[in-house]
Each structure stands twice: as structure tokens, then as C-alpha cells.
Amino acid sequence: MERLNGLGTSPGVAIGRAVLMPRSAGGGVRVRVSDATVPAELERLRQAVERTREQLKAIKGRVERAAGEGHGYLFDAQMLMLDDPMLVHRAGELVRAEHLNAEWALHRAGEDLAALLGSASDVYLRERGGDVSDVVSRLKSNLHQTDWAPALTALADAAEGQVILVTDELRASVAAQMDWSRIAGFVSERGSRTQHTAILARSMRVPAVVGLQAATQQVAPGAMLVVDGTTGDVVVDPSEATLVDARARQQRHAAAERSLGELRALPAETQDGITVRLLANIERPDEVARAREYGAEGIGLYRSEFLLAGVPAEEPTEDTQYDVYRALVEQMAPEPVTIRSFDAVEHAGGRLDAVRGLRATRSAPAGLDRMRTQLRALCRAAVHGRLRLMFPQVGGVEELREARGLLEEARSDVREGGVNVPSVPVGVMIEVPSAALTADLLAAEADFLSVGTNDLVHYTLAVDRADVRASELYEPLHPAVLRMLRAIQTAAAGAARPLSICGEMASDPAMLPLLVGLGITELSMTPAAIPLAKQVLRKLVAAEARALADAVLRCGTVREIEGLLAEHARQHPAGTVKG
Numbered sequence: 001m002e003r004l005n006g007l008g009t010s011p012g013v014a015i016g017r018a019v020l021m022p023r024s025a026g027g028g029v030r031v032r033v034s035d036a037t038v039p040a041e042l043e044r045l046r047q048a049v050e051r052t053r054e055q056l057k058a059i060k061g062r063v064e065r066a067a068g069e070g071h072g073y074l075f076d077a078q079m080l081m082l083d084d085p086m087l088v089h090r091a092g093e094l095v096r097a098e099h100l101n102a103e104w105a106l107h108r109a110g111e112d113l114a115a116l117l118g119s120a121s122d123v124y125l126r127e128r129g130g131d132v133s134d135v136v137s138r139l140k141s142n143l144h145q146t147d148w149a150p151a152l153t154a155l156a157d158a159a160e161g162q163v164i165l166v167t168d169e170l171r172a173s174v175a176a177q178m179d180w181s182r183i184a185g186f187v188s189e190r191g192s193r194t195q196h197t198a199i200l201a202r203s204m205r206v207p208a209v210v211g212l213q214a215a216t217q218q219v220a221p222g223a224m225l226v227v228d229g230t231t232g233d234v235v236v237d238p239s240e241a242t243l244v245d246a247r248a249r250q251q252r253h254a255a256a257e258r259s260l261g262e263l264r265a266l267p268a269e270t271q272d273g274i275t276v277r278l279l280a281n282i283e284r285p286d287e288v289a290r291a292r293e294y295g296a297e298g299i300g301l302y303r304s305e306f307l308l309a310g311v312p313a314e315e316p317t318e319d320t321q322y323d324v325y326r327a328l329v330e331q332m333a334p335e336p337v338t339i340r341s342f343d344a345v346e347h348a349g350g351r352l353d354a355v356r357g358l359r360a361t362r363s364a365p366a367g368l369d370r371m372r373t374q375l376r377a378l379c380r381a382a383v384h385g386r387l388r389l390m391f392p393q394v395g396g397v398e399e400l401r402e403a404r405g406l407l408e409e410a411r412s413d414v415r416e417g418g419v420n421v422p423s424v425p426v427g428v429m430i431e432v433p434s435a436a437l438t439a440d441l442l443a444a445e446a447d448f449l450s451v452g453t454n455d456l457v458h459y460t461l462a463v464d465r466a467d468v469r470a471s472e473l474y475e476p477l478h479p480a481v482l483r484m485l486r487a488i489q490t491a492a493a494g495a496a497r498p499l500s501i502c503g504e505m506a507s508d509p510a511m512l513p514l515l516v517g518l519g520i521t522e523l524s525m526t527p528a529a530i531p532l533a534k535q536v537l538r539k540l541v542a543a544e545a546r547a548l549a550d551a552v553l554r555c556g557t558v559r560e561i562e563g564l565l566a567e568h569a570r571q572h573p574a575g576t577v578k579g
Contacts, residue, residue, distance in 0.1 A: 001239050006187070006212030008232035009198035013250045014164055014185025014207040015243065018223045020216055021167040032099050032222035041095045045102045048142040049082055055138065056082075081135045086113045088139075103140050110136035164225045168216050170197050180204040185227035187234055189215045192474065193504060200283055201229075202507070203290070203526045209234055260531035264295035268534045274542040276516065278533055279338075279524035281502055285324055288331045291527045295534070298335035300450070300524025301390070301502045302328060304374070305342050321377035329385025336386040338450070338524075340429060341403075342367075342374055375410035379421045390427040390450055395434045397441050400426075404445075429502075430488055431455035439488040443495035450524070451488055453503025457481055476505050477561045482518070482553060489519045500524050509536045513568055516542055517549025539572065 033041055060075040081087055087109050094105035114132045162184040169190045186201050191210030201208035207229030219225065219236055226235040226246040235242055268276045279300030280291035291299060307316050307324065316324075329337045378389055391403045404426055411421045425447040430436055436456065443449055453476060458464065460480055463473045475481070485501075492499035500522035505511045507525040509532050515523065516537070525533065548568050555561045 002236040004234040006209040009193045010201040010208035010229040012207035014227040016164040016184035019163045041102045051142040263531045263534040270540045270542040277522040280527045294527040294530040299337040302339045325381035333385045338388040340390045379414040388425045392429040394428045436484045439491035443497045448498040450500045453505040513545045517545035
């Protein structure tokens with residue numbers, strides 16, 4: 001038995017067998033398959049070989065038609081590699097003998113063959129190493145559209161089909177496509193509490209630990225794990241006594257969640273009658289049902305960029321987006337749905353990187369076309385419910401005006417098609433200091449404001465929120481951050497504009513007294529956090545929260561602020577819910 005410790009980012013206790021997905025190693029998912037699964041893995045490998053052979057034949061034909069006979073010899077060499085006993089046959093042997101999944105077996109066989117060619121004295125043979133890499137990459141792609149799905153089925157006989165995913169880093173674009181009902185827990189070598197993957201894990205109620213250095217080397221595929229997403233502890237090959245204790249903690253956590261069930265239908269209001277609207281942050285359309293289940297009064301943030309995950313540059317089409325947005329507003333009706341416009345662009349290799357608002361879109365014509373397509377889809381969907389549009393990473397009034405201009409162009413296009421588009425409220429997501437410092441100007445021209453505290457902290461303190469090594473410097477309670485929040489709230493109130501907090505600060509129950517004290521009465525959070533937020537709010541006295549906020553704003557350090565919040569918590573412990 002071995003105990004490891006990282007950063008707990010999604011509470012709860014998970015028990016299950018490990019599936020390894022060390023992306024940086026280049027091999028995809030690594031998992032030990034069962035005896036019963038070996039024939040299926042071999043058949044997947046055979047089918048991938050046939051698909052690869054047909055693709056290479058087609059590529060060779062296109063090259064020869066364009067460049068003439070004889071120019072397709074390179075692909076003849078690659079097709080011969082499919083019959084090389086050192087590659088596919090060797091991969092099959094690894095599946096049979098070591099019970100490796102097909103992806104990892106190909107990775108191993110490809111590495112061995114490339115090493116053999118690289119050591120050859122013949123220059124021609126040494127140069128074939130690149131062809132091996134190309135063929136192996138195509139084979140793995142043909143095994144499945146994504147390299148993680150087969151691993152989730154490979155351990156169907158373990159832990160009732162659920163597994164614990166262990167990875168060096170799981171990109172949010174991949175995480176958004178995964179079937180989280182099959183995942184009992186999540187462990188990552190990198191990441192932070194505010195990383196989108198960690199946020200998604202909380203939303204799906206999957207215990208998660210990040211920042212566990214060298215996890216993919218320390219955990220063997222198929223190993224039994226206990227993951228505590230509250231403490232950050234991970235136990236490898238636990239003893240029977242440890243398993244008994246983990247199951248007991250699972251039951252206590254489940255009981256605590258059930259005890260919050262009575263709050264879902266109750267209003268979120270303080271003891272002295274201040275109402276706080278609680279909305280949900282979601283990343284996938286199928287989360288609407290969960291948001292309703294937890295008592296959300298609307299969707300405060302739908303991260304539309306996850307529609308871009310794993311799709312070609314021309315996707316998603318306007319019709320595809322329209323169907324998604326329409327379903328969102330219809331399922332949430334009569335409550336509002338706030339959709340954040342795309343803030344991501346696809347790079348070579350299918351990687352999605354954040355785009356810094358309209359400035360980056362202007363420098364990428366494809367990004368501007370994609371935004372216009374999205375805006376037309378949103379205008380069409382606005383007919384079916386209360387849709388609000390929020391632009392991210394806006395740096396100032398000029399960009400807001402430009403965004404409104406693009407929306408009006410899209411609205412005119414849709415109206416010319418015979419659709420009577422209603423007025424769509426336009427909001428600004430305040431995530432950069434330039435927006436925070438001009439919040440009064442933005443409030444005068446936007447219909448609502450929303451603060452993305454994750455990025456606001458990131459940019460204000462110049463701390464990478466995704467770097468676990470700098471996690472101690474990522475301080476949401478920094479005086480500069482809190483003074484910005486007060487200034488933004490004052491600007492919104494002065495212009496009579498709704499203001500919400502949609503970053504992770506809103507999901508932290510310890511932060512709620514301070515946020516209410518700052519005058520913020522609309523919060524958008526992970527759906528699963530809503531019942532606990534109601535419990536805290538219904539024990540809170542807003543007048544006392546305002547006094548707390550005034551005292552906090554006079555503090556000079558994070559430690560002083562934490563001390564005040566801790567003292568407030570001691571004086572006002574959570575108890576029986578009101579009413």
C-alpha cells in the first residue's frame with residue numbers, strides 16, 4: 001500500500017481500478033485488459049489495420065494522379081509496414097501476452113521498431129523511423145475517434161464498469177466529450193482547482209485530485225485506488241482496512257449530500273430577507289437537467305467553446321449550433337440561459353487555445369467567420385426562450401461596441417431569412433483588469449455584467465492558475481482582487497445593471513458571506529454546489545456580511561483577510577436550515 005498526496009479539487013471518495021492516459025508519453029491510454037477483452041482488442045487492431053491500408057491506397061492514388069506514376073512509392077513502403085512482423089504482429093503478441101490495450105501495444109511495438117531502425121548502419125533504414133511514427137499514428141487514430149474511449153470499456157468487469165482515470169494532463173476539450181458516468185474518480189499530474197477539467201469533475205460529482213507529480217509512473221494500470229477529492233490523498237493498492245474506511249467515508253459523503261436535498265426547492269435568501277439568485281455554470285447541454293435538479297434559477301454561464309472540441313475547422317455548423325442553443329433555452333424555460341460566445345480557436349493538431357477576446361478574432365479571419373456563424377445561430381435560437389449573450393475577455397468599451405455591431409449584422413441576416421429575432425440582452429464578462437477599471441463605462445453600454453473571477457485573479461496577480469507550482473500565489477482573497485470586485489459592484493449598481501459572479505469564488509461556501517457583503521446578489525456556480533450555497537445563505541445575516549466586507553477591505557494582506565473570515569465562520573457556524 002502506498003499513499004500519495006496532491007491537491008483535492010472535487011470532494012468525495014472514489015474507489016476503483018486505474019486507467020492510465022499519459023498523453024505526454026505519446027502512447028494514448030494505457031490499461032491492462034481482462035482475458036475476456038483480449039479477442040475484442042485483437043479485432044479492433046485488425047480492423048484498424050484494414051482501415052489504414054485502404055486510406056494509404058487512396059492517398060497513393062491521389063498522389064499519382066496529381067504527380068504522375070511512381071510518385072506514390074512512399075506509401076507503398078508504409079503499406080509494407082502494416083505486414084511487418086515487428087509492428088502489427090508484435091502489437092498483437094503484446095495484447096495476448098501482457099494484456100495491453102491495442103493503443104498501448106501499438107505504441108510499444110512502434111517504439112521498438114523505430115529504435116531498431118534508428119540503430120541500423122544503412123541510412124535508408126534509419127530514415128524509415130519517421131514512416132513508422134506516421135503509420136503508428138494513423139493506426140491509433142483508426143482504432144477509435146478518440147484514444148480514451150476504448151479504455152473505459154476495457155475495464156467493464158472492474159468496479160461495476162467504473163474506473164479511475166490517471167493522466168499527466170487532461171485537456172478540457174477532451175474531458176468535455178468523455179462519458180463521466182463511467183469514471184469513478186480522476187487523478188492528474190498537473191492542473192488546479194480552477195482548471196476547466198476540475199470544474200467539470202465537480203459538476204459531475206466525480207472526486208478529483210490534481211498536482212500529483214509522476215502519478216502515471218507511480219500507478220500501475222489496473223491498480224486499485226482510493227481517491228479522496230477533499231483531502232487530496234490517493235492510496236494505491238489499499239489494504240482491506242483502508243477500503244472499509246473509504247467505503248464508510250463514501251456513505252457519509254452521500255448522506256451529507258442527501259441532507260441538502262430539502263434545500264433544492266427553497267429560496268436562497270438571508271435571515272434578514274435579502275434574496276440571492278443562484279444560477280448554474282454548465283459545459284454540456286445534458287447538464288441542464290442536473291442544474292434543474294439542484295434548484296438553479298437559470299444558466300449563468302454556458303461555455304459554448306466546448307462545441308469546438310474534436311470537430312473539423314468547418315464545424316460546428318450554424319444549424320448544429322442552433323439545435324444546441326434552442327434545446328438549452330427550451331429545456332430551461334422560463335428561466336434565462338446565458339451563453340458565452342466562443343473564446344477559443346483551433347490550432348494545428350486539433351489543440352484548442354484560449355483567445356483573448358475580439359482582438360485575437362480580428363487577427364484570425366477564420367475565427368471571425370466562426371463568430372459570425374455562432375451569432376446567427378444564437379439569433380435564431382433566441383426566438384425559443386430567454387437567451388442572453390455574453391462576450392468574454394472584453395478589454396474595454398471599443399470591443400463591446402464592435403461585438404454589438406457583429407451581433408446586429410447577424411440579427412439582420414437572420415431577419416432577412418424571415419425570422420423575427422427578439423432583442424438579445426448583451427453582457428460583458430469582466431476577466432481582465434482593463435475591464436474592471438472601466439466597469440462604469442462598460443455598465444453604461446452593456447445590459448448586464450458578469451465577473452469571471454478565475455481569469456480576473458490570474459491576470460491581476462500575474463499567476464498562471466493552471467500551474468500547480470504557483471498555486472500558493474493564486475489568491476482570490478488578495479486585497480487587489482476584492483477591491484476590484486467592490487468597484488465593479490459599485491459601477492453595476494450605479495448603472496442599474498445586473499451583476500453576477502460566475503468564477504469559482506461563487507462555488508466556495510466560505511466566500512459567500514464576503515460576496516454578499518460586497519453587495520453581490522447573483523451567483524453562478526457548478527450545479528452540485530447550489531444546495532450547499534443555499535444552506536450557507538439561509539443562515540447568513542446580510543447586515544453582518546456587509547460589516548464583514550467593510551472590515552476585509554481595510555485589510556492589507558491575504559492572511560489578515562483569512563483570519564477575519566475564519567472568525568466570522570466560528571461566530572456563525574452552519575446549523576439547521578431555516579424554514
